[in-house]
Amino acid sequence: MPEPLISLRDVEKSYPLAGGRTWVLRRIQLDIRPGEFVTLMGPSGAGKSTLLSILGLLDAEWQGQYFLDGQAVHALSAKGRAELAKRTIGFVFQQYHLLDSLTVAENLEVPLSYRDLKRSEREALVGDMLDRFQLVGKKDLYPNQLSGGQQQVVGIARALIANPKVLLADEPTGNLHSTQAKQIMEMFQALNRAGTTVVQVTHSEANAAYGHRVVQLSDGWIQTG
Ligand SMILES: Nc1ncnc2c1ncn2[C@@H]1O[C@H](COP(=O)(O)OP(=O)(O)OP(=O)(O)O)[C@@H](O)[C@H]1O
Numbered sequence: 120m121p122e123p124l125i126s127l128r129d130v131e132k133s134y135p136l137a138g139g140r141t142w143v144l145r146r147i148q149l150d151i152r153p154g155e156f157v158t159l160m161g162p163s164g165a166g167k168s169t170l171l172s173i174l175g176l177l178d179a180e181w182q183g184q185y186f187l188d189g190q191a192v193h194a195l196s197a198k199g200r201a202e203l204a205k206r207t208i209g210f211v212f213q214q215y216h217l218l219d220s221l222t223v224a225e226n227l228e229v230p231l232s233y234r235d236l237k238r239s240e241r242e243a244l245v246g247d248m249l250d251r252f253q254l255v256g257k258k259d260l261y262p263n264q265l266s267g268g269q270q271q272v273v274g275i276a277r278a279l280i281a282n283p284k285v286l287l288a289d290e291p292t293g294n295l296h297s298t299q300a301k302q303i304m305e306m307f308q309a310l311n312r313a314g315t316t317v318v319q320v321t322h323s324e325a326n327a328a329y330g331h332r333v334v335q336l337s338d339g340w341i342q343t344g
Pocket residue numbers: 134141143161162163164165166167168169170
């Protein structure tokens with residue numbers, strides 16, 4: 120068995136509440152191995168998005184231990200976390216989060232702007248992604264000129280352009296019709312088969328069926344057995 124790519128030990132999160140605290144995640148233990156496709160499920164408010172944000176290093180306000188790709192996230196500075204995230208994580212959002220004032224090609228280039236790459240190298244990577252995701256004909260359009268499904272394809276291409284080890288997706292098909300949703304899930308499955316580790320949050324059993332296993336959250340606890 121390979122070493123886990125993601126390992127959480129006693130991860131907890133809470134918010135201050137009048138006179139005490141309200142708990143969102145309780146004593147989370149989770150191991151995800153390279154090449155896995157894991158689905159986080161559970162009722163509304165169970166803590167799924169919170170857990171995914173912690174995994175994606177978008178949230179640093181938690182307690183416990185998190186090892187990502189051999190690094191102790193809990194011991195890293197904000198700068199160290201940001202660098203680890205850039206190298207390791209691609210994040211796909213339900214609401215796409217594309218920049219409206221940038222074209223498709225420019226949106227794809229955003230994650231590369233933080234890298235020390237020559238302009239020609241950036242253009243080559245953007246060109247590869249446009250080809251791979253069949254977006255060449257759309258490259259000069261703005262997000263509001265695309266369908267929801269096409270915007271999500273751009274969101275996925277942007278998440279993948281820096282070649283992350285882990286793709287995290289929070290309800291990636293939540294705003295899409297079922298045909299578009301199926302296309303997106305097939306894309307995730309293909310990426311996973313090509314080696315990318317995938318963690319998705321979904322309420323959909325159909326989407327969960329694309330993954331290898333389901334982790335159930337309830338009131339901030341992982342349900343076992
Ligand atoms: N700033 C905050 N202060 C207090 N509680 C918060 C805050 N932000 C989130 N929470 C609580 O954290 C809990 C978990 O939220 P989270 O978004 O992770 O749930 P979820 O399982 O993703 O739900 P959904 O399926 O509805 O998206 C919720 O009960 C929410 O009210």
